[in-house]
Amino acid sequence: MTTSIAAHGAVTKASFGKLPDGTAVDKYTLKSASLEVGLITYGARIVSIKTADKTGKVADVALGYNDIEGYVTDNKTYVGSVVGRYGNRIAFGKFSLDGKAYTIPTNNNANTLHGGTVGFDKKVWDAKEIPGGVEFTHVSPDGDMGYPGTLTAHVKYTIHGDALHIDYSATTTKDTVLNLTNHTYFNLSGEGSGLILGEHIMIDADHYTPVDSGLIPTGELAPVEGTPFDLRKPTLIGKADPNANAQTKLGGGYDHNWVLNGKIGVLHLAAKVHDPATGRVLTVTTTEPGVQFYAGTSIPGTFAGKAGVTYVKNAGFCLETQHFPDSPNHPKFPSTELKPGQTMHSTTIFTFTVDK
Template sequence: MKKTLILSMLSVFLLVACMGGKQENSVELTESGLNPQKFVTDVDGKKTGLYILRNKNNMEVCVTNFGGRIVSIMAPDRNGTMRDVVLGFDSIQDYIKYPSDYGASIGRYANRIAHGRFSLDGVTYQLPQNNYGHCLHGGPKGFQYVVYDVAHVDSSEIKLCYHAKDMEQGFPGNLDCSVTMKLTDDNSIDIRYEAQTDKPTIVNMTNHSYFNLDGDPNRNNSEYLLMVNASNYTPIDSTFMTTGEILPVEGTPMDFRQPTVLGEQLSKDSEQLKNGHGIDHNWVLDTKGDINQVCASLESLYSGIKLEVYTDEPGIQVYTGNILDGTQTGKKHITYNFRASVCLETQKYPDTPNKPQWPSCVLRPGEKYMSHTIFKFTVDK
């Protein structure tokens, strides 16, 4: 009780400390214009809130423990103006009302598992089939829809924890996992995932932020420069499921080894682009788990904001917002239209449990799952 009270008081302090003078009905708003009170509620008997991280450069990242979501990121453009560069909603009620992956900490298994089924140590497990007959992002109540416990929070770092019960969404093993997000003074969001289990299981966690580096969701991603440090990718069928092949990107619209205008590639005639309704594919990274190498970058020529991604994971899913269709209204009452963003999801390859030739996602008792990703924001003037 005492620890909970201290955390609650600290949360209020952080909210008040990061205001910037904006008000709404006498309530201080974040720099991104969020009202923290709209994030305070009960979901499944657990309290939710909004937590604000800041660094010495006045960059601000707002996080809610509902789904472990990044709600807003205020990053400087080439003129020093702070822009909110991710999509999301301005209240918990909208996150509940409109199911989405905006900014979420995805688990227990990010991406797809074919037919929602896999075998481990001779036992076959059936998962929910919530996407074209497959299991996507941990099922209809994956980690993006649970309330994480706030284990630690200060002015620049938050640690979120969740206990997933044995057979929750069909996955074996009691899983204790955590997501730690730290906003560093070089304008990076350093994200570390950890997990332990009491029974053999599978784990694959990621962050599902929808980046709009223009800071204006009315603009689409067609003029972005995308680079993916990968010579190969995993093609998909018409249900978005990987075929099991690993193919070279050379000579295809999937070749982003050099910074390439995204819209030009998306406009090409390609069976893979038709299958994905655009890009919704995994790349086999050439970085081979080296966290010190840039595995992908995305740049807005409009704002000058550039995002560099680093990871120790073997793959990254690039998703170009193909199902955004104008039916959802996000922060500041802006409608999210077709391809208003790009997702860069570091991961094990999709359907790895059914493809033993690919990097393993199996976690056993006594082992620790660890995954590390960095989103670094810079400016090209």
């Protein structure tokens, strides 16, 4: 184990075991006075987030597992990982770029989800300590999962008091498409404590992207006004009846992309979640144009988490800051194309506070 003290807190490194093929997986722990975050090189993922409630009691508010076997066995939820090369869905695993057609393996019925059958969540990333955190790097070769260009992706996690900053950057050797995000599941009462239906969510968005039966955007930017997607004021997550609206029925509840009101490339508010039971508040800011609010509607109920409790539907929620799903097939959506000589930059900040 090694430890270094940075300006914002301690960074600790330790072993997290080995993959079935013998590849070593390392764990890094970032710690400030009010926040502790665990990260592993497998999937560049968040494995724990420990923060206090209104009484001062500390709990882990991120779903996950105690050992590497748990993450390898769970090939359904992407829990805690950085997903890519293209996070979210691409219709039928096909897109065109510069007049050339590309095909990616499908892994979500007829569509591609989170990069394909072997996405970035299943890779062991290189890691190095940086001031206040860790920088993960993964090089995806030209043709990996069908995507063009050798892509070099960097994800920096740094801790700043009560906030976890995630900074993404990437370069490519050929024109390609890219959509990186983090797939942490939160439960502000503590992982394994029950369902998230009693928490209140606000999303700063006047529009969302309706989907078809495959959860692929139709191309419309629909107003949230008068729908269960109007979360501009704090709303009980459990208030939405999954069967009351055609769109929530398709997702079994919330599993949609909201079109954020802020300007792309500039930090702006995405969402805020409050848990009345503990007083914990999660505020999400981002430079991205969208956020996928996923209320854990498809958690399979077959994997037991860190507290030994099986994760079931609605055991956690995700707020995946992103460009829109299936953007390569929707020219009117913000572009996800990346060209040689360009560098993609994106920032998302998770801030944890308490409302007493």
